[in-house]
Amino acid sequence: MIDPPRVIEEARRDLLEYENTGLSILEISHRSQTFRGIVDQTEKKLRELMNIPDNYHVLFLQGGESLQFSMIPINFLRGRNRPANYILTGYWSKKAIEDPRREGQVNIIWDGRDEGFTRVPKQFGLQSITIIVTTILKRQQSWWLNDLPRI
Structure with missing residues (x-):
């Protein structure tokens, strides 16, 4: 189960500085290794959560529906x-x-x-x-x- 106060605290902390990078999560370049790690970790967790097989691609797209x-x-x-x-x-x-x-x-x-x-x-x-x-x-x-x- 998700602990909402802990999630909010982690989001607040990452807005100020993400994992000792000296940058806010909002300032990290989408071309950086740090961001690549975020995407890779997110995809891994999404695959586990939704049971997405390896022969399917996961696309992260901007713009919404x-x-x-x-x-x-x-x-x-x-x-x-x-x-x-x-x-x-x-x-x-x-x-x-x-x-x-x-x-x-x-x-x-x-x-x-x-x-x-x-x-x-x-x-x-x-x-x-x-x-x-x-x-x-x-x-x-x-x-x-x-x-x-x-x-």
């Missing part, structure tokens, strides 16, 4: 003449559809607005290269509790 709304279309759509097919399940999937429109054609293959985003599709047919499902458990959003539908 909204950055992925543009990263996915840039990496999967740019320069290809293929549409992105989206399943509209609520607030975040509506936001996620804005960025790919700059990269190419976007098809909304299922839209839950008319039903107030109270359900998601069980099955639908589509021949597609790219289907994007946004499931962020915030605000008004519907999501699958079990398996994703058959496509």
Whole structure:
């Protein structure tokens, strides 16, 4: 179990000086060995905690979930003449559809607005290269509790 006062004290201490480096954790260069050690230790602990196998990569990305709304279309759509097919399940999937429109054609293959985003599709047919499902458990959003539908 995490001891909150101890964690807060350690964070406060590291903000002032991280492990006798003479620098705050906020001042350490992202190119330094110290920072590399932080990333390596974090990845190791994350792999243990979430049982992530060695044949999977762990990516530490800035920008949060909204950055992925543009990263996915840039990496999967740019320069290809293929549409992105989206399943509209609520607030975040509506936001996620804005960025790919700059990269190419976007098809909304299922839209839950008319039903107030109270359900998601069980099955639908589509021949597609790219289907994007946004499931962020915030605000008004519907999501699958079990398996994703058959496509």
